[in-house]
Amino acid sequence: QITLKESGPTLVKPTQTLTLTCTFSGFSLSASGMGVGWIRQPPGKALEWLALIHWNDDKRYSPSLKSRVTITKDTSKNQVVLTMTNMDPVDTATYYCARLLPHYDILTGYYPLYCFDCWGQGTLVTVSS
């Protein structure tokens, strides 16, 4: 069974740095084709992809947030960490981590399909002074 769970502060002040941890089980991020991403959703609004990290430590970021966001992994702890600097009230949202759907091809082995098949429950982060 695959599970993911987000943890971190529920309230941060403007200009502070947010650090969220995604702890997962049921798969290994060191396995070829695996990846974990972060997605957020302001209350009542649409989903926004933030960042993702691959099994080989290749990282991708949303261009609109690239200067503020860092994603790292600790394979031994089965964790992925998202750091977002200079938080603002507009960053108030539920933050989700999710696994990239892996796909197997007989010729190329496992590779990620860039959609998210397993999600954490999400954590609401409020930015307010």
Next chain:
Amino acid sequence: EIVLTQSPATLSLSPGERATLSCRASQSVSTYLAWYQQKPGQAPRLLIFDASNRATGIPARFSGSGSGTDFTLTISSLEPEDFAVYFCQQRSSNWPITFGQGTRLEIK
């Protein structure tokens, strides 16, 4: 950045009816499009990947079609548990990953 536009914003139907949801991309995404269902207070659930492939455990009443810029999610006969918000998401070679703004499927 590829923009996904979903229509309609809200769809009002009755159980047993057929639902057709649309997602249009601002440029071709080939078949690299996924659909998610989200119920209040829950995380999204992957329904369809690569335009027409059902994810594990998704009932056969859900189907996806399309390629290029125009995509459709069809629910053949609505069950009470299908009333939710649906999002499309593209994963073309052009980063970033983007989502549509969602279609709310409500009970008529």
